[in-house]
Amino acid sequence: MRKYFLTAALLLNALFSNLNAQTLELVKEISTGFGSSNPYNFTVAGGKLFFVAKDDANQFKLYVTQGTNASTELLGPPTGINGTIYSAIAYNNKLFFTYNDGVNGQELWTSDGTVAGTVLFKDLYAGPTGSFPSAFTVANGKLFFMGNGVDGERRLYVSDGTLGGTFILLNDYINLFNGFSNFAVMNNDVYFTSSGDAQTPYGLWKSNGTAGGTMLVRAGGLIPGTSGSNYAVLNNKMYFSGFDYTNGSELWVTDGTTAGTQMVINLRTDAGGILNSGSPMALTVFDSKLYFSAADDIHGQEFYTSDGTAAGTTLVKDMLPGTSSSVPYAIIIHNGFMYLLNNYNREMWKSDGTTAGTQLLGTAPEAARFGAVWNNKIYIISGTGQYLWQSDGVSSSIGFATASNAPLIGIFATDRQLTPYNSALYFGGSAAVVSPSTEPVKLVAPLVTNYVFIGNGNWSNPANWAGGMVPPTTLPTGYSVVINGNCVLDIAVTAQAGSSIIVATGGTLVIPASLILL
Template sequence: MAAWRGVAVLVLMLSGVVGVGCGAVDGEGVEAWGGVSGAVREAALTGGDPQPCGRSPWPVGDLHPGEEGSSPEPMVVVGEQVFYAADDGVSGRELWVTDAGSMASGRVKDLRPGAQGGTPRFLTRVGGRLFFVADDGVHGPELWLSDGTEQGTVLVADIRPGAQGSAPDGLTAVGGRLYFTADDGVHGRELWSSDGTLKGTQLTQEFAPGPDSFVLDDLTEWDGRLALVAYGADSVTLWVTEGDTGTARVFYRGPAQTVLFSLTPAGRDRLYFLVDQGRGEADLWVTWGLPLLTLPLLHFPGDYPVALTPLGDTVYFMAGAEGFFGEPGDLLHGGELWKSDGTLVGTRLVKDVRPGPLGSLPSGLTAMDGQLYFAADDGVHGRELWRSDGTAQGTVLVQDLEPGPEGSAPTSLAVEDGWLFFSATTAGRGREAWFSNGALDRAEPMRDIAPAGLSADPRGFVRAGGYVFFVATDPERGEEPWALPFLPAARCSRQ
């Protein structure tokens, strides 16, 4: 691995190993866990369900010293490695990694020497490997693969030789293969797939023979299959490609003015999606796994339904809000939480959280342990954290973090092993990181990263090894990666 920096990291004091529990650590002087043996690290990750250890997160690297920061994102976990694109102020935007075992952060490879950088994007995990798109200044934007080492970070295939590149897009893992769209300069933009080798990177489906192209969009893994939308000159089509045979079948076809989007699998046999037939409003559709069982469910006036989120076989979403240009939505309820089980009778409003046409406008829908968590404004408590079991009586306020009509406006909701991590704004603290096990009135704040009421704007919470990693901003370091220990209760004592 290239360009390693010395970083401030956490002391993980392992209960039963070195005689003390793991709690919040005060002060700037912290030591690396890298000297602890792999057997000890493994012991620390066993012995019960993990939980946040204390409330004090720590920076895992000042990648770009100064107030600007390296802007590391998105964070993608592969094993115990957390990958992200970051700019250290010297090499431009390149691929970086933090190892959760040693807590060391480093640039993986200088793909494009100089200040411009290789600009890695579309980071996608397939099994134990990371695929991404980057431009090394020679081949143009092409598909790359990394195992977290410099020598193991390689160009997969030069699909379109020359500086223009094939510009892979829509990277989607299905089984052990990566599917994406690319333009090789001969066939136009078509569907490709790769197993990570040159020989195994191939044109999978040519939807428009010859140099012409359809616009291929919304690539989605669905129970071992690939679903995608193709926009042609005369029609818009939902295709489903079988993973074992590669055969593509049409599940829906509409006229050219159709917009088809938000493909959302739920359970094994249901794929939900939205269709705008050129009227500026959307219908919710479902397919039960066969073209003949692809059916419309309900029309929603006003704004499109948003945030389709699966929970078991059911999909939850917000619908009924006023349209972008003031088109009336649900005049009785406004934008509220809905759900559908794939039947007309099972497509219904969950609860009118804020009675009247304004609606509670639920956002950040996130499933955890059979419940749906989201932010909503009931008109009394402001925008706060709610949860729902799918019934009106089971849809309740989790906690009023910021009393009063303004609310704490939770965002960046993410679930890791039965814990909900999110950011929220409260008086005197600004926007900081919080966590909850979902119990009512049990959300807890992490230590302030940005002091004196400034906001750290934490986001991108992911778990690797014994930590939850995220991106946050403090006045001295700028926007950099942070981590909070996350271990079984037997190995950490909460403050």
């Protein structure tokens, strides 16, 4: 018999109080010689953690792990020309990635986490040259990516996870802009920059994965910078940094129609045209508003907000008063606040979205980048010394990350991203206490038995859980889950007798996968 007696508030307090300590552990020494395995591309797919690392033969290979030495297995692929694995993404409970096997060139591969299931998925460009797939993006239940067509030009590909369902869309007309690192996604469509036929200039296109649903949204030389943090979706509109040959790079918006695609505001109106641009970046949705970094004629590059209108686009904070720029370049959300990194004096700021509520928190490492929110902390990677930093986001203490078994300075992180998986944070790193060379390591939090869903979306997404902690797929006796947001159970979960899943007032739990109650 299950007893539902813990409130969400009590569970949150218990969770956060248990997340302050952490230990650093070596997952496995991949390179057993004098060098490092330099692991990267940690990706969770189908409940397994994949990563790429260099073996003793100096070849980068694909590995899978459940977090222990014994469970870490080499998957392959076989030795190729350069043995390098590039882009990777989770799709249909498998990992899709690119690899050059020395025969087919750089092509699309897949893995289900077994040696036998790690294979060439499809040779998209016959011969040794390869199609060079990149910019993997999942939308509308399909996998989109860029790849070379038979003419060598970059084309838009789509896949439903089957060989027959993997092909080029509109091969004769789409020439993707090579500057993209990713596609933008809004309402089951991907957005991208492309040229059409010889008479169509570069412009904004969209696709739902069908030929009929792939179309030009707006031409006229518009080049959207929709990759990375230069776009955000709010109220069924996509805001992005768009470039034209009159105003340069400014804030644009689209609702997916030609008429609804227009510049929101020209922040940099002084002489110079395209040479003096507003250059919006780090676009972030917070508290039903858009926040970003941009430059105007008076304040330099500073912190802005917009409700989608020119009149409603205003300066939040001039972090470096005057015409000089503080240049905020990264924004992350944690526990109901925005945290910003800027270039001026390597500062980290905290904001509730108001001028008065935007305050300097402390000094960040040089060339810092946000790595993850986990264990109720913000983890920051230094771009120079590669030291791992952390902040609780509350006090002014921003400093080197430590662990109970590594209390002194010395945890290095070489990955650009830190990956939460099964109550631990994984990355390529090193520390004297576990490994002097760069190997797969993990920060481990104390055992957590109470989990709180605070976001909206999939159960499997760590960003939707307090502390980034996703419950195990089998909830043992004594484990509790509280759903405070709108949760979609997208993976199979088994709740053993004596465990509990509580949907709090205002929360919802939709179960398209399976929930087994024992």
